[in-house]
Amino acid sequence: MRPVVAIIGRPNVGKSTLFNRLARRRIAIVDDTPGVTRDRKEAEAVLGGRDVTLVDTAGLEEAPPETVAGRMTAGSARAVDLADLVLFVLDGREGLTPADRHFAAWLRRSGKPVILVVNKAEGRAGEAGYYDAFALGFGEPVAVSAEHGEGLGELHARVRAALPEPAAGEDETGEAGSVRPLRLAVVGRPNAGKSTLVNRLIGEERLLTGPEPGITRDAIALPWRDAEGRLVRLVDTAGLRRRARVTDKLEKLSTAATIVALREAEVVVLVLDALAPLEAQDIAIAALAEREGRALVLALNKWDLVPVKERDAVRRAVAERLATGLAQLKGVSVVPLSALSGAGVEALMPAVWAAYAAWNSRVPTGALNRWFAAAIERHPPPLVDGRRLKLRYITQVKARPPSFVVFGTRTGRLPEDYVRYLTNGLREALGLAGVPIRLTLRSSRNPYVEGD
Structure with a gap:
């Protein structure tokens, strides 16, 4: 050690x-x-x-x-x-x-x-x-x-x-080779319960918590092993308010540290207050995670404070808000829990690891193009200037997040709604719920055909 x-x-x-x-x-x-x-x-x-x-x-x-x-x-x-x-x-x-x-x-x-x-x-x-x-x-x-x-x-x-010298047979660190940990950032609005959730996950009062808003000022990284023994670099962050409200120099530094932690993460847990879930700032934070290419899981905290008879209505409201405000992350996992009591917290890390697996996934080119051919047959590309756009094949260029390139002719004329059709089809067919998908269009230009 x-x-x-x-x-x-x-x-x-x-x-x-x-x-x-x-x-x-x-x-x-x-x-x-x-x-x-x-x-x-x-x-x-x-x-x-x-x-x-x-x-x-x-x-x-x-x-x-x-x-x-x-x-x-x-x-x-x-x-x-x-x-x-x-x-x-x-x-x-x-x-x-x-x-x-x-x-x-x-x-x-x-x-x-x-x-x-x-x-x-x-x-x-x-x-x-x-x-x-x-x-x-x-x-x-x-x-x-x-x-x-x-x-x-x-x-x-x-x-x-x-310092004492290393024991005989140990190197200077006293450690053998190490497995690279999952980088997991916990983000959200002030007072959503982020530090309480991190303390609950690691099983000790490691982080300062309390009723006072804005207690956490810096991004705090903690090495941790989950219940399955898997290594995680867990990062608690300061609350993110709307940019217009951030005027204090110290809060600007805290906000910058949170954004750096989000960018360095592989999976982001966005902690929501179940009593006021998915406000505009929550959607803005989720959209930032998507733009940065991070996998996302939503933790619906303070679920124990929602009356039982109102929980179905809250779930429906969250689903509707996600469909309209976060369509680019369709199917993102929502985990109701109480960080304070621990109820439901055991479901969070399985959702995190599932999102991480999807974020890392690679699809064989053959299987990908079989899906692509079926998608085009089911819904052919539209006509543009009386000519049908030709989409020839698709390939995955990288994971983390899953990124694909579609090759064809005049792909720059492909309507945005058809691009969304392909993106949503990829998400559903390949099990990529809750992770960003990057879809790029490339044209193979024919020099003998004008406009091709």
Whole structure:
């Protein structure tokens, strides 16, 4: 197993900036607003020549446990429990604070190895904070500037010295070859229950949840094995509101992180509120997933709050809304569930894996053209300028999503409704419900026939 290195400290001392610097890529959202990070965020990194799991955490605050700040601190404490090494970060410009002393005492009681990191130590402004840090009793601190990349060589060396060597016979990661996980993103409007659903799936309160809308601010990736033991990279995301309503800088960063997570996913679970399902923003998010070529599953959350006598009507309303607003994903799976109670959640992953299989599917050319010939015979292409358009054959050029090319003459004149006929026929005949289909038309031009 990779050693786990957790970055801990008060809000706004530069933990996420250091996390991004050590991971060597921009993963965590960084902003001057205190408390941007609310959930633990993990990344694979190389520190001191060792492959590690690096963990960014929410800021440590003294707050009642029922508050958002208290729940954030509890999540950070869990990160310390799981860590092999803690990087305790201070703000060199601000100097040592009573809160720093309080959490230093707490870390000593944890018994975890600690490296004291004084951030923002560049120039004379950070010197006093660096020398004050000796008083915490963790030995010599490491002075760094996460923003400018200064002092990181010393930090890498200290991490290497603090981590145990790999056991005999293991490589640096302590792992054998790994299977590539399914990339699954959970998206939706704010307060639809995305984080609650992710917690229910993984079986622990890993993500911060609560009645407050907009708790999740960043895209949080979690490695997970489902009930069948299959590896999944599960990504919880911030809620997506209509673009016109997103004016705050921090929310813009959150929205951008969600869209990146959606684009990197293979399957997208769109969480709907069963009390107000498939509003315009839900359709917009689903359409974005289709444009990006992702497989889609709809999770109809809070189903337990829908009165039993009204459930058939809700199902019909959802089906009608899908038929009119999301016709390009005809047959998409809709899974009614309650993330809070767990009812119906067991049906979600089978639907996800079915969508993933369809998204990956390839059809032999022979079988594809037998379907194509039957489709054309059943409904021939229309006449254009008194001449019938000729469609010769079809081939699949790739999967992920399934993409096909139809060859014929004057295919640019083929009406849109006939293209839809072929697309829907492909979806029904080949079992491609809920996944985007790309259908491209190509003409084989005859130079001796004008207009061919």
